[in-house]
Every structure is written in structure tokens, then in C-alpha cells.
Amino acid sequence: MFTGIIESMGTVKAMQPTGGDIRLVIESASLDFSDVSLGDSIAANGICLTVVEFGNDYYAVDVSRETIKRTALATLQVGDSVNLEKAMLPTTRFGGHIVAGHVDGVGTVKLLKKDARSIYIEIEIPQDLAHYTATKGSITLDGISLTTNLVRDNIVCLNIIPHTAQMTNIAKHWFVGSKVNLEVDIVARYLERLLLKPQTSSDVASTQGGIDEAFLAKTGFLK
Incomplete structure (x- = not known):
């Protein structure tokens, strides 16, 4: 999970084709790498990507064809600047809003x-x-x-x-x-699902059309 508050800027150093995918290498002199580990998530331009290699001032990620297809990543070029944010910690100040890093x-x-x-x-x-x-x-x-x-x-x-x-x-x-x-x-996504496509539990399914006033009263939200 992320907050949408950008921590630092990075620069695309390499975009290496690897069997249909892309190995993306991002350099940043300002990102704190002291707590970065293999497998960590770092969002680059809002795309949650997994660290597969890193050094003192760079990291690399593998980008699948699905991600390439659904994002603007294909428009990036070597030398372009990207917005970086490491995944939030439980102690992180929540300055933005809930961001999943899953581009719609x-x-x-x-x-x-x-x-x-x-x-x-x-x-x-x-x-x-x-x-x-x-x-x-x-x-x-x-x-x-x-x-x-x-x-x-x-x-x-x-x-x-x-x-x-x-x-x-x-x-x-x-x-x-x-x-x-x-x-x-x-x-907004979860509200739409709750209102239009109830889950399979007996309480929610019993509403037939979704959440209505009767359902809210039955489940204790209305007194």
C-alpha cells in the first residue's frame, strides 16, 4: 500500500527486453535504500513493482507484459524522470490517500x-x-x-x-x-461492488439488489 506522497525522483537508466518482459533499472541519489530488501515494493509513476536487484543508488524490477499493456510504461525512455514511493509502513504518516499501486x-x-x-x-x-x-x-x-x-x-x-x-x-x-x-x-471501487454486486454471505445476499435501508437497519447501521 502507498499514500501517493512522492518520496523522491528517479531516472530510468535502462530498459532491457527479457523474453517479452522488460527489466527496468531506476537510479536515484535521493531515495533512501538503507531499508530496501529484495522483494520489496516500490511504486514508479504509480506502478507497484517488485525489487529484484538493488545497489547504493539504484534498483531493478521486472515488468510483465500485462503491466506494459495497462500502463504508460511503454512510453518511458532512458533518461526520463519517474516518481518514486516505497511501500508505506505502519508508522508512516498518512499524508495522501489509500493507493494500491495497481494502475486502472x-x-x-x-x-x-x-x-x-x-x-x-x-x-x-x-x-x-x-x-x-x-x-x-x-x-x-x-x-x-x-x-x-x-x-x-x-x-x-x-x-x-x-x-x-x-x-x-x-x-x-x-x-x-x-x-x-x-x-x-x-x-469508490469497493462501494460500487457492495452496492451493485453483493457478496455471498446470507445477510448480504438476502438484500437481493444490494445495500438498502432495510439491510442497513438489520445490520445495526441504522437505529
């Missing part, structure tokens, strides 16, 4: 312009993911926990403050037409 789809930057000291950005997201977003809700873009200003159909509108732009890949690598990894709020 790829968004496209449609508009990017200055807005006072911040950057106003509009991102077009896949239509089938639009209903998981909400005005003033949370969304993860390239691993960054962001708050939406407004959701207009399948366009997500955001304002990026100078600190966020400087501490992430936004300032250097986001342009009109850029592809970004998108993860919707996991709470």
Missing part, C-alpha cells in the same frame, strides 16, 4: 496552463473509469495523490501547486498529449 488505466493531458503560481491541468481519462471520480475527490496520477477541482464527463480538472510540480515529474515531463498512469480511489 492511462489518462491523457489535454490542457496545461499557468494559473497564478500553480499549474492548471485537464486530464482525459477512460470513459469507463469516469464514474469512480468526483469533484473534490482523490485520484492518483503517475503515483501522485491529487485532489480534483472538477470532474466534467471524463475530464478531470486539477491545480498543481509549485511544490508538487517541483518534487514530481510534472514540471519536466507533463505536456499536452502526455500519457499518465491513473488509479481511481479504491474506496
Whole structure:
């Protein structure tokens, strides 16, 4: 699990084809490797990937074809900057929102312009993911926990403050037409499943159509 608060920036040092997959090597002089072990999870641009090799200032991960297909990773090139976040600890300050590191789809930057000291950005997201977003809700873009200003159909509108732009890949690598990894709020996904597709327990199944007022009263949520 992650929080969407970027710890440091990394640089893609190598993208090595390995039997249909990719061995991705990321270098970072600012990421703390003192507590990194083989098998740990580090999110790169919001993609949860497993460390298979590491040194004092780099680590390597294997990227499957499924991940390549479902993310914007294929657009990366050697020398590109990526946002990095190690998996959270029980003692970690929860500064963003719940981020799984499982990319739901790829968004496209449609508009990017200055807005006072911040950057106003509009991102077009896949239509089938639009209903998981909400005005003033949370969304993860390239691993960054962001708050939406407004959701207009399948366009997500955001304002990026100078600190966020400087501490992430936004300032250097986001342009009109850029592809970004998108993860919707996991709470919205579970709410949809609870409301539309009840689980098989007798209490939930007995509601037939999902959670309603009678079910909430029966299970003690309404007094």
C-alpha cells in the first residue's frame, strides 16, 4: 500500500527486453535504500513493482507484459524522470490517500496552463473509469495523490501547486498529449461492488439488489 506522497525522483537508466518482459533499472541519489530488501515494493509513476536487484543508488524490477499493456510504461525512455514511493509502513504518516499501486488505466493531458503560481491541468481519462471520480475527490496520477477541482464527463480538472510540480515529474515531463498512469480511489471501487454486486454471505445476499435501508437497519447501521 502507498499514500501517493512522492518520496523522491528517479531516472530510468535502462530498459532491457527479457523474453517479452522488460527489466527496468531506476537510479536515484535521493531515495533512501538503507531499508530496501529484495522483494520489496516500490511504486514508479504509480506502478507497484517488485525489487529484484538493488545497489547504493539504484534498483531493478521486472515488468510483465500485462503491466506494459495497462500502463504508460511503454512510453518511458532512458533518461526520463519517474516518481518514486516505497511501500508505506505502519508508522508512516498518512499524508495522501489509500493507493494500491495497481494502475486502472492511462489518462491523457489535454490542457496545461499557468494559473497564478500553480499549474492548471485537464486530464482525459477512460470513459469507463469516469464514474469512480468526483469533484473534490482523490485520484492518483503517475503515483501522485491529487485532489480534483472538477470532474466534467471524463475530464478531470486539477491545480498543481509549485511544490508538487517541483518534487514530481510534472514540471519536466507533463505536456499536452502526455500519457499518465491513473488509479481511481479504491474506496469508490469497493462501494460500487457492495452496492451493485453483493457478496455471498446470507445477510448480504438476502438484500437481493444490494445495500438498502432495510439491510442497513438489520445490520445495526441504522437505529
